[in-house]
Amino acid sequence: MKRVILQKSNFLKQGVRAAGSKPIPDRSDSFVFGLFNGEINPKNIFPYPSVFNQEQVDELNELFSASFDAFDGTNEALENDLRGDLDPEMVQMLRDFGLFGMQVPEELGGLGMSNVQMARMSEIGGELDLGVSIYIGAHQSIGFKAILILGTQEMKEKYLPLVASGEKIAAFCLTEPSTGSDASSVQTRAVKQEDGSYLMNGGKIWITGGGIADIFTVFAQVPVQQEDGTIKDKMTAFIVERDFGGVTHGAPEKKMGIKCSNTAEVYFDDVRIPAENMIGEVGEGFKVAMEVLNSGRYGMGATLNGTQKGLIKKATEFAANRTQFRDKIYKFGAIQEKLARMHAEQYASEAVSYLVANAMDHKTENYHLEAACGKIFASERAWHCCDETIQVMGGMGYMFEQGVEKVMRDLRIFRIFEGTNDILRLMVGLQGLQYTGQQLAPIAKAAKSPIANAPTLIKFKMDQRAKEKGSKTAVNDLKQYVDPALHPEAQKVGEAITRFEVASKKILQKFNKDIINQQFHVKRIAEAAIELFASSAVLSRATAAQKHPTANKEEEILLAKTYIFDSLKKIHGALDQLTEQDESHWKNMAELTEKMVNADSPVLGAHPTELIHK
Known part of the structure; x- marks a missing residue:
């Protein structure tokens, strides 16, 4: 078998540069970046945001309820799954409620929603049918998003009314056979013509909406002549209309889940694109x-x-009504552990996603690590929630008619969509460590002249030793934002943040620039960062609930305590693995993988029947 080489994607390459090679950026609006330096950046997390007045809340709840009822009454999730398509009546209902253009400005035919409002509305599809959710979500979350956030006014006026009404479906075309997480390896090409237009040739795979879309955001390499006469390809984004000619698609893909959302290959054969349909400049595609x-x-x-809420309802209702051994099964500890943990994790997932949405609404510059953490967290917690729901329901949960096994099939793609969780973890870890490296650059510089800079170096070493011993932590910084009922949890999270900072700096000092090759380490650093963010979000949300007149105050404290107890074990478990003993274990795994890939068969070792044969 040929040896497989893991390419480093641009996600990773952008994560680490030489410490001190650039001025330290201002990351004070990012909670996750702050964690890597042991700081509490409260701007977008404490206090938990209150963004609407009561009238706005009532209006959103009214729209949510009406849309939920219409969706629930019109949609047939299991039929969609079997048919692999949406009923025209359902598509029209989505149009009637404006769900194809939730964030498009009202003057251009949309609902003009903020990110927080769209987050609330997105829960409907999440609970009732993830296939439909992807049908409309891919259209607007990525399909025409480049036009919405980066397009010229002319682009917006031309295309947004068409996509907001659902008259035209939009699709995002990045993935190719050689282009997964490594977005820089795009092969589709767009060559500039004498009249200024571009001629595109190439193909894309696994495009959501590819077989039904009329408007595409397409990424292609544009060859550009350099000053020395050489040609360099520069990835560039274009708006392509099917009506331009030369745009075709393959048959719908047969997928594990989200079957009613169309997925197909899209081909571009001598497609002529007007120069004004370039998004941004040449080379800005990435x-x-x-x-x-x-x-x-x-x-x-x-x-x-929304998906987790729907699953929790099913699991709780089943547990409350199912009798075994002369008692309702919700009274058994094994079931209580499942239901309580499912709810606590959903509570945390919701806390995280709305913090990210609010940060985006406030035009936060550095929100991308939080967004990545939220995507990883929600997709994995939802998967766990579904798995446990099936376990609570037993054989009933495994049956097609109950709809839970469909949810499991639909959910699996979310850990791959829009950046696999594996790559996103590396992005979170590497970019956070890069920030730490920039913070440590003055210390590294001072170490080159230790005698002249002795006071600086001594203070740094004393601070690090104090943090390692636990006598200097982020406790006080965190407790000031938290309700007294949660002070014990805040103290433990603060101690974990300090331990995380120390571990991050040790790892960076040990490997320096080579940290990009230490994926075993980076993965665990990222895992701890994700859980620290989630626990802090829970502290903020539960604290805000204590000041709200209609909140379930005691229940939210209970949810917070339940989640943070488990989260702290995960945080310390991840950091506990950053030892030389674990490094030896990882070397064994790397060696084993090499042998598997290079052997005639990846299944190594003699079969047990051979060993027991005399």
Whole structure:
């Protein structure tokens, strides 16, 4: 077998540069970046945001209820799954409620929603049918998002009314056979013509809406002649209309889940694109793609909040009515552990996604690590919630008619969509460590002249030792934002933040620039960061509930305590693995993988029947 080489994607390459090679950026509006330096950046997390007045809340709830009822009354989720398509009546209902253009400005035919409002509305599809959710979500969260956030006014006026009404479906075309997480490896090409237009040739795979879309955001390499006469390809984004000619698609893909959302290959054969349909400038395609994906990720978390709620309802109702051994099964500890943990994790998932949506509404510059954490967190918590729901329901949960096994099939793609969770973890870890490296650059510089800079170096070492011993932590910084009922949890989270900072700096000092190759380490750093963010979000949300007149105050404290107890175990479990003993274990795993890939058969070792044969 040929040896497989893991390519480093641009996600990773942008994560680490030489410490001190650039001025330290201002990351004070990012909670996750702050964690890597042991700081509590409260701007977008404490206090938990209150963004609406009562009238706005009532209006949103009214729209939500009406849309939910119409969706529930019109949609047939299991039939959609079997048919692999949406009933025209359902599509029209989505149009009638404006759900194809939730964030398009009202003057251009949309609902003009904020990110927080769209998050709330996204819960409907998440709970009732993830296939439909993707049908409309991919259209607006990524399909025409580049036009919405980066397009010229002329682009917006031309295209947004068409996509907001649902008259035209939009699709996002990035993925190719050689282009997964490594977005820089796009092969589709767009060559500039004498009249200024571009001629595009190439193909894209696994495009959501590819077989029904009329408007595409397409990423292609544009060959540009350099000053020395050489040609360099520069990835660039274009708006392509099917009506331009030369745009075709393949048959609908047969998928594990989300079957009613169309997925197909899309081909571009001598497609002539007007120069004014370029989004941004030549060479800005990667930037455009990242802006769109970062902007769209929060919606996945919001959608999956609804999924978890629907699953919890099913599991709780079943447990409350199912009798075994002369008692309702919800009275058994094994079931109580499942139901309580499912609810606590949903509570945390919701806390995270709405913090990210609010940060985006406030034009926060550095929200992308939070968005990535939210996407990872929600997709994995929703999967766990579904798995446990099936377990609570037993054989009944496994049956097609109950709809839970469909949810499981639909959910599996969310850990792959818009950046796999594996790559996003590496992005979170590497970019956070890069920030730490920039903070440590003055210390590294001082170490080159230790005698002259002795006071600086001594103070740094004393601070680090104090933090390692636990005598200097983020406790006081965090407790000031938290309700007294949660002070014990805030103290433990603060101690974990300090331990996380120390561990991050040790890892960075050990590996320096080579940290990009230490994915075993980076994964665990990211895992701890994600849980620290989630626990802090829960502290903020539960604290805000204590000041709200209609909140379930005691229940929210209970949910917070339940979640944070489990989260702290995950945080310390991840950091506990950053030892030389674990590194030896990882080396064994790397060696084993090499042998599997290079062997005639990846299944190594003699079969047990051979060993027991005399």
